[in-house]
Amino acid sequence: AKVWQRVKAFEGNPKQSDFKLVDEKLADTLKENEILIEAVYFTVDPYIRVLDLPTGLPAEQVARILDSKAKDFPKGSLVLAHVGWRSHAIINVTEPMNLGFKATIVPEIAGLSPSLWLGIIGMPGVTAYMAFLERCDPKPGEVVVVSAASGAVGSVVGQLARDKGCTVIGSAGSKDKCDWLKSLGFQHVFNYKETAPEEALKQYAPDGVDIYYDNVGGDHTEAVLNNLRVKARVLICGQISAYNQARDMVPNPYRKILRAEAKVQGFLIFKHLADFPRVRKEIISLVQQKKLQPRETITQGFKNMPQAFMDLFTGANFGKAIIKV
Ligand code: NDP
Numbered sequence: 001a002k003v004w005q006r007v008k009a010f011e012g013n014p015k016q017s018d019f020k021l022v023d024e025k026l027a028d029t030l031k032e033n034e035i036l037i038e039a040v041y042f043t044v045d046p047y048i049r050v051l052d053l054p055t056g057l058p059a060e061q062v063a064r065i066l067d068s069k070a071k072d073f074p075k076g077s078l079v080l081a082h083v084g085w086r087s088h089a090i091i092n093v094t095e096p097m098n099l100g101f102k103a104t105i106v107p108e109i110a111g112l113s114p115s116l117w118l119g120i121i122g123m124p125g126v127t128a129y130m131a132f133l134e135r136c137d138p139k140p141g142e143v144v145v146v147s148a149a150s151g152a153v154g155s156v157v158g159q160l161a162r163d164k165g166c167t168v169i170g171s172a173g174s175k176d177k178c179d180w181l182k183s184l185g186f187q188h189v190f191n192y193k194e195t196a197p198e199e200a201l202k203q204y205a206p207d208g209v210d211i212y213y214d215n216v217g218g219d220h221t222e223a224v225l226n227n228l229r230v231k232a233r234v235l236i237c238g239q240i241s242a243y244n245q246a247r248d249m250v251p252n253p254y255r256k257i258l259r260a261e262a263k264v265q266g267f268l269i270f271k272h273l274a275d276f277p278r279v280r281k282e283i284i285s286l287v288q289q290k291k292l293q294p295r296e297t298i299t300q301g302f303k304n305m306p307q308a309f310m311d312l313f314t315g316a317n318f319g320k321a322i323i324k325v
Helices: 114-118 123-133 154-163 175-184 197-204 218-225 254-259 273-288 302-311
Strands: 002-006 019-023 034-043 061-068 078-081 088-092 104-106 143-146 167-172 188-191 209-214 228-236 263-266 296-300 320-324
Touching: 002 302, 019 302, 034 078, 034 114, 034 302, 061 114, 078 114, 114 296, 114 320, 123 154, 123 209, 123 273, 143 154, 154 167, 154 175, 154 209, 167 175, 167 197, 175 188, 188 197, 197 218, 209 218, 218 228, 228 254, 296 302, 302 320
Parallel strands: 143 167, 143 209, 167 188, 209 228, 228 263, 296 320
Antiparallel strands: 002 019, 034 061, 034 088, 034 320, 061 078, 078 104
16 A cells, blocks of 8 residues: 655644655455455545644545455445545454544445545535534524635535525635635625735625634634624634644634624534434435535645645635545
8 A cells, every 4th residue: 555644743834745655565365344445536634734643644535445355345336434645445344443434335326426425425515514504503694704615614604504595705715716606606705815804894794794604713703703793603613724823813802702692613523423424415415406516626646645735725725625546
């Protein structure tokens, strides 16, 4: 197997020299409940930057089963496996992998690429669905702000908010991304590299914000907290603007939350693995009805995995970042 390893802990922006590619020999024979898999698609996600796992570089993959000694995991099928940045692996399907994930067969569904099981039908999509629909209590007419809105999580949150009849304000880092969000039916979009969040909110949310879905932190968060409506809800999903910094620079925001009697909550998808089958069904149905539109940036080649990961922090990915082997 070819395996990408992290040479040392990340400091600041991840760099190519933080990674090394090594060869690893796998066992020659399989034991009961084991399968031999070969990666077909990988995902890279921002959390890799902040999670300090002993295994170094976590990542889920869609893999082909090359050989099997496990019931219900036939040779030739596709399977979701959370085994890191590796081309091949032997896994026991009865045991949990990284972050508690278990091997899951990827069903073939006409019109849906298996890579979507890493994005809209996978961890980011399930996060968006559960954290927004099941935690933020969105109501028609409410004003929703979502940051990193063209990304894997943000684009799903925005589309769900649109279909709830909310007024959606999305921010993203390029004109192309903003144009796509408009085409999805976001009422207002702004390029945060050209317009400060505070300015954008004056224009698009003069009466304040009901729901803030926070993927980014930093000055986005400060601006929205200054404009909370009474009984607002704030869902803290991620803080990507701070991941490469030594410390998060958001000034004490609690007074503003208190005054608005806003409800703030965190959400961590890895605590909700049991909900995946239920939510996946809902998302597949929404994608098939064209109510949710997936978008992916596919990087070709296992050797380019570090670059695809580093691109998350410069915004070079548009929609879900996927690597095709
Ligand atoms: P994305 O697909 O959105 O990729 C990251 C995007 O973030 C980039 O494309 C870039 O887009 C934007 N970005 C990067 N740096 C900055 C910055 N300094 N300021 C503003 N935007 C920036 O990633 P995901 O959708 O997978 O993740 C989005 C967020 O959700 C992350 O914070 C992630 O950690 C979090 N998350 C949390 C989960 C949970 O359980 N709580 C689960 C999954 C994700 P642009 O061009 O617009 O700048």
